[in-house]
Amino acid sequence: MTAxxxxxxxxxxxxxxxxxEQGCLNQIGKALTDLFGQANRCLIISNDVVAPLYxxxxxxxxxxxxxxxxxxxxxxxxxxxxxxxxSDILDSLMDNKLARNEPIVALGGGVVGDMAGFAASAxxxxxxxxxxxxxxxAQVDSSVGGKTAVSHPHGKNMIGxxxxxxxxxxxxDVLQTLAPNQLRAGLAEVIKYGAIxxxxxxxxxxxxxxQLHELDIEVISRxxxxxxxxxxxxVMKDETEQGARALLNLGHTFGHAIESMTxxxxxxxxxxxxxxxxxxxxxxxxxxxAPKGTEEAMVQALKALxxxxxxxxxxxxxxxxxxxHDKKNVGSLIRYILLRDIGDAFIAEDVxxxxxxxxxQSFA
Amino acid sequence: MTAxxxxxxxxxxxxxxxxxEQGCLNQIGKALTDLFGQANRCLIISNDVVAPLYxxxxxxxxxxxxxxxxxxxxxxxxxxxxxxxxSDILDSLMDNKLARNEPIVALGGGVVGDMAGFAASAxxxxxxxxxxxxxxxAQVDSSVGGKTAVSHPHGKNMIGxxxxxxxxxxxxDVLQTLAPNQLRAGLAEVIKYGAIxxxxxxxxxxxxxxQLHELDIEVISRxxxxxxxxxxxxVMKDETEQGARALLNLGHTFGHAIESMTxxxxxxxxxxxxxxxxxxxxxxxxxxxAPKGTEEAMVQALKALxxxxxxxxxxxxxxxxxxxHDKKNVGSLIRYILLRDIGDAFIAEDVxxxxxxxxxQSFA
Numbered sequence: 001m002t003a004x005x006x007x008x009x010x011x012x013x014x015x016x017x018x019x020x021e022q023g024c025l026n027q028i029g030k031a032l033t034d035l036f037g038q039a040n041r042c043l044i045i046s047n048d049v050v051a052p053l054y055x056x057x058x059x060x061x062x063x064x065x066x067x068x069x070x071x072x073x074x075x076x077x078x079x080x081x082x083x084x085x086x087s088d089i090l091d092s093l094m095d096n097k098l099a100r101n102e103p104i105v106a107l108g109g110g111v112v113g114d115m116a117g118f119a120a121s122a123x124x125x126x127x128x129x130x131x132x133x134x135x136x137x138a139q140v141d142s143s144v145g146g147k148t149a150v151s152h153p154h155g156k157n158m159i160g161x162x163x164x165x166x167x168x169x170x171x172x173d174v175l176q177t178l179a180p181n182q183l184r185a186g187l188a189e190v191i192k193y194g195a196i197x198x199x200x201x202x203x204x205x206x207x208x209x210x211q212l213h214e215l216d217i218e219v220i221s222r223x224x225x226x227x228x229x230x231x232x233x234x235v236m237k238d239e240t241e242q243g244a245r246a247l248l249n250l251g252h253t254f255g256h257a258i259e260s261m262t263x264x265x266x267x268x269x270x271x272x273x274x275x276x277x278x279x280x281x282x283x284x285x286x287x288x289x290a291p292k293g294t295e296e297a298m299v300q301a302l303k304a305l306x307x308x309x310x311x312x313x314x315x316x317x318x319x320x321x322x323x324x325h326d327k328k329n330v331g332s333l334i335r336y337i338l339l340r341d342i343g344d345a346f347i348a349e350d351v352x353x354x355x356x357x358x359x360x361q362s363f364a
Numbered sequence: 365m366t367a368x369x370x371x372x373x374x375x376x377x378x379x380x381x382x383x384x385e386q387g388c389l390n391q392i393g394k395a396l397t398d399l400f401g402q403a404n405r406c407l408i409i410s411n412d413v414v415a416p417l418y419x420x421x422x423x424x425x426x427x428x429x430x431x432x433x434x435x436x437x438x439x440x441x442x443x444x445x446x447x448x449x450x451s452d453i454l455d456s457l458m459d460n461k462l463a464r465n466e467p468i469v470a471l472g473g474g475v476v477g478d479m480a481g482f483a484a485s486a487x488x489x490x491x492x493x494x495x496x497x498x499x500x501x502a503q504v505d506s507s508v509g510g511k512t513a514v515s516h517p518h519g520k521n522m523i524g525x526x527x528x529x530x531x532x533x534x535x536x537d538v539l540q541t542l543a544p545n546q547l548r549a550g551l552a553e554v555i556k557y558g559a560i561x562x563x564x565x566x567x568x569x570x571x572x573x574x575q576l577h578e579l580d581i582e583v584i585s586r587x588x589x590x591x592x593x594x595x596x597x598x599v600m601k602d603e604t605e606q607g608a609r610a611l612l613n614l615g616h617t618f619g620h621a622i623e624s625m626t627x628x629x630x631x632x633x634x635x636x637x638x639x640x641x642x643x644x645x646x647x648x649x650x651x652x653x654a655p656k657g658t659e660e661a662m663v664q665a666l667k668a669l670x671x672x673x674x675x676x677x678x679x680x681x682x683x684x685x686x687x688x689h690d691k692k693n694v695g696s697l698i699r700y701i702l703l704r705d706i707g708d709a710f711i712a713e714d715v716x717x718x719x720x721x722x723x724x725q726s727f728a
Contacts, residue, residue, distance in 0.1 A: 083451050090447075094518045097688060122486075125513065125524045126604070149489065154458045160489045161525060240490070324461060 005225050009144065009232045011164060011239055018144055018168040018228045022217060025057050025171040028105070028132060029065030035167055036103065036128070039066030043096055045089060045116040046107040047076040050134050053177050058107055058132065070096045074112065078264045081111045081151045083159065089119040093127075103128040103166065109135035109182070110142035110269065114160070117148030121163035131168045135178055136186020137270055140193075140227035141248075143168045145235040155324075156256045162240045170228075172220050180213070185270025187212060187305045188251075188277070190223050193230040195277060195298065196247050199343030201226060206301040213306070247345050250337040251277030257322045261314050274307035283359050284338040287351070297342050313364065316357040323356075369589050373508065373596045375528060375603055382508055382532040382592045386581060389535040390421050392469070392496060393429030399531055400467065400492070403430030407460055409453060409480040410471040411440040414498050417541050422471055422496065434460045438476065442628045445475045445515045447523065453483040457491075467492040467530065473499035473546070474506035474633065478524070481512030485527035495532045499542055500550020501634055504557075504591035505612075507532045509599040519688075520620045526604050534592075536584050544577070549634025551576060551669045552615075552641070554587050557594040559641060559662065560611050563707030565590060570665040577670070611709050614701040615641030621686045625678050638671035647723050648703040651715070661706050677728065680721040687720075 005020040019031070033039050042062065046055050051073050059069050072092040074085050093104075106116035106129060113131050120129035131143035149160025175183065187205070194202025205212070211219040231248070238245040255276030258267055267275070281298040284290035299309050323334050334356075338348045369384040383395070397403050406426065410419050415437050423433050436456040438449050457468075470480035470493060477495050484493035495507035513524025539547065551569070558566025569576070575583040595612070602609040619640030622631055631639070645662040648654035663673050687698050698720075702712045 083447070083454075087447050090516065090523055094516050094522060122523045122525060124522060125511065125526050147489070152454065152458050158458060158488060159454055159486045161486060162489050 005221070007225070007228055007232055009164070010236055014146075014164040016164060016166050016168065018170065018232065020170040020172070020221065020224055020228065022221070023171060023173050024169060025054060025132070025174060026061045028058055028130075028169055029061035029063070029067060031167065031169060032062065032067065032103065032105070032130065033065045035130075036101070039068075041068040041070065041096070041098060041102045042105055043070045043072060043093060043098060043102075044105045044107055045072050045074065045112060045119070047074050047109075047112050049076040050108045050112070054134060054174060055107060058105065062105070074115065076111075078111055078151070078259070078269065081115055081149075083150055083152075086115050086119055086150045089115065090123055093119065093123045098123070098127060100124050100127055103130055105130050105132060106165075107132045107134065109133065109138045113138050113143050114147070114149050114157070117146070117163055117165065118150060118160045121148055121161040126163065128166045129163075131165045133168070133170060134174045135182055136175060137182070137189055138186075139170050139172070139175070139224050140186060141189040141231060143170070144228055144231045146239065154260075156259060168228075170224060172215075172217060172224060175215055175220065181268060181271075183213065183215075184306050185268035185274075188270035188274040188302070188307055190227050191301055191305060192248070192250055192273065192277060193227055195339065195342055196250055196337075196345040197230060197343060199341070202301065202342050206304050209304040209306075243347075246335065246347050247337055250339075250345050251275075251280050253323055253334065253336055254279045254319075257319055258312060260322050261318060262312060266312075267308070271308050274302045274305075275309060275311055278302065278309050279311060279359065279363075280337060281339055282362065283336065283351070283355065284340070286359060286362070287338070287348075287355060289346075289348075290339045290341055294339055294342060311363040314360075316360040319360055320353055320356055369585070371589070371592055371596055373528070374600055378510075378528040380528060380530050380532065382534065382596065384534040384536070384585065384588055384592065386585070387535060387537055388533060389418060389496070389538060390425045392422055392494075392533055393425035393427070393431060395531065395533060396426065396431065396467065396469070396494065397429045399494075400465070403432075405432040405434065405460070405462060405466045406469055407434045407436060407457060407462060407466075408469045408471055409436050409438065409476060409483070411438050411473075411476050413440040414472045414476070418498060418538060419471060422469065426469070438479065440475075442475055442515070442623070442633065445479060445513075447514055447516075450479050450483055450514045453479065454487055457483065457487045462487070462491060464488050464491055467494055469494050469496060470529075471496045471498065473497065473502045477502055477507050478511070478513050478521070481510070481527055481529065482514060482524045485512055485525040490527065492530045493527075495529045497532070497534060498538045499546055500539060501546070501553055502550075503534050503536070503539070503588050504550060505553040505595060507534070508592055508595045510603065520623060532592075534588060536579075536581060536588060539579055539584065545632060545635075547577065547579075548670050549632035552634035552638040552666070552671055554591050555665055555669060556612070556614055556637065556641060557591050559703065559706055560614055560701075560709040561594060561707060563705070566665065566706050570668045573668040573670070607711075610699065610711050611701055614703075614709050615639075615644055617687055617698065617700055618643040618683075621683055622676060624686050625682060626676060630676075631672070635672050638666045638669075639673060639675055642666060642673050643675060643723065643727075644701060645703055646726065647700065647715070647719065650723060650726070651702070651712075651719060653710075653712075654703045654705055658703055658706060675727040678724075680724040683724055684717055684720055
């Protein structure tokens with residue numbers, strides 16, 4: 001299955017295509033011209049790991065289609081996802097005097113896409129941007145849906161905008177150069193879709209872990225397409241996360257806390273989410289929502305994908321504090337995504353701090 | 365005319381009321397509770413000039429209605445409208461752990477409203493905010509319409525978002541403490557509405573300049589209401605400035621250049637806009653769009669309002685450079701708002717750099 005796959009995200013005047021095609025990276029120039037009517041200027045934003053591998057291909061494709069290309073390279077890594085790095089991108093946009101109709105091309109993983117998207121949303125109160133995701137995580141999740149952000153020292157992705165890209169351009173071939181831990185981390189978001197909505201897809205991913213790690217093109221393409229479809233469908237239902245979109249946060253409340261408490265140095269985002277999904281599964285059993293064995297099924301799948309499942313040791317107070325617990329409030333206002341079963345997630349508003357204490361102690 | 369005036373800005377799920385009432389400042393608490401269903405926490409953002417005068421009234425009103433109030437005070441002035449000041453506001457929001465449904469109350473002039481609004485748009489990708497404007501400029505213009513921003517060293521308001529407030533709460537009484545130059549500067553935006561759409565309103569404002577400077581409550585209330593109505597109507601037609609809303613930039617292309625070239629130290633925004641409107645009027649005559657006398661009518665009105673009309677001396681190259689001229693482009697892409705007559709503005713896409721050179725030289 002190496003044919004072109006295209007999926008439309010329908011959001012009124014913010015609609016756009018997700019295009020998935022092996023080897024399509026060097027077609028981005030024509031794609032942009034098709035989209036914007038005529039070639040003009042654009043700014044590629046990438047990082048210092050991805051740029052040496054792929055920026056020349058993208059630049060040549062754009063220039064061959066008549067585009068005038070500027071480039072801005074940010075340092076690689078979650079710890080540079082800051083207002084300062086974002087502010088540097090804005091300086092580049094100002095220096096290049098990009099006009100309101102001239103696009104940003106985000107070439108990289110989730111951090112690049114989120115920061116480039118937030119810069120696109122803010123520069124002149126909004127210019128177009130195009131996602132060219134180069135990691136599994138970005139291809140199956142973060143490039144679709146318009147959640148853009150930078151992090152704050154006290155919380156991940158706390159500063160940003162809902163701002164949709166004008167195109168998502170996915171070439172699975174670029175995953176060949178992805179570090180194995182990055183590949184694994186991305187698969188956590190894939191198994192998440194199965195855990196939320198589709199026990200069959202959950203089983204498929206688990207059973208094809210070997211092919212996924214070997215980047216079998218047929219399997220990885222199917223997984224990207226299915227994941228994009230799930231992501232697009234929930235975004236179309238609930239663009240700004242007033243309701244159902246919150247399901248995508250399965251494993252993320254705990255996962256963000258893990259990332260924050262370990263200062264973004266020990267776990268990749270997907271690794272933290274993997275541990276967080278295990279915790280959500282146990283909490284679901286603990287509160288009587290999910291049958292016994294739900295956590296075990298989650299653990300087995302995560303292990304098959306070579307993802308971590310051991311919960312790092314912090315006190316319940318530390319967990320609650322970083323998850324947004326506020327002593328001024330009566331009771332807990334933290335929203336957790338729990339499971340009724342693998343393939344059936346829901347939003348729980350009534351989890352008590354005591355329940356979290358019990359959960360944390362059970363992992364001690 | 366001291367009765368309550370309310371005007372609805374209809375923008376689908378982003379609709380809101382503009383409420384104009386003498387003495388309404390101490391009713392803000394009840395207004396917020398009516399709007400949000402129940403009192404919770406909020407953050408008042410103000411500056412070090414306005415806060416000593418009015419923050420206690422606002423805080424007491426909110427607390428009497430059951431709100432838990434935090435405060436964040438920014439330094440007064442256009443030169444603090446920066447990413448750094450905005451980032452400090454985000455730190456306050458993080459420190460106070462405001463939840464996604466807890467509002468910001470922006471108490472101040474245009475700078476406070478624009479920065480508070482942009483912070484509200486970005487914190488958790490958007491929390492509610494309420495405008496409580498305390499200057500003429502903010503009451504007649506910037507508090508309505510959802511243009512939020514900070515400035516970049518190389519361009520005013522270049523970084524921001526289209527993000528609508530949930531309420532605009534206007535008390536004309538607070539203008540009593542406004543510095544006379546701030547009052548005058550705000551009237552530039554009032555006369556602008558007349559120049560764009562309504563020659564009668566233009567004449568009314570000019571003829572009532574004495575009452576406006578004396579803050580005659582009947583005249584100032586009428587002027588605020590009419591201005592808000594013009595602003596709201598154009599925002600409803602063109603929320604994100606794809607077209608007609610650009611008319612509101614009459615005098616602003618030149619005005620922003622003046623502010624930038626004088627480093628925001630010599631002219632208040634409205635004063636720069638006044639000079640900019642005079643320049644736009646002369647350019648309109650020069651290009652044969654407007655009849656002779658248009659500039660003179662503009663100059664007379666601005667002088668009646670005690671606004672400056674003398675164009676500061678810079679070279680045409682300096683003007684063009686700061687207005688976004690880019691040597692890489694063939695011809696000019698700068699969009700000017702011109703007049704066919706007082707009360708009849710239009711968007712001109714075809715003004716040449718040479719026309720600007722001629723204009724600048726005519727003022728030498």
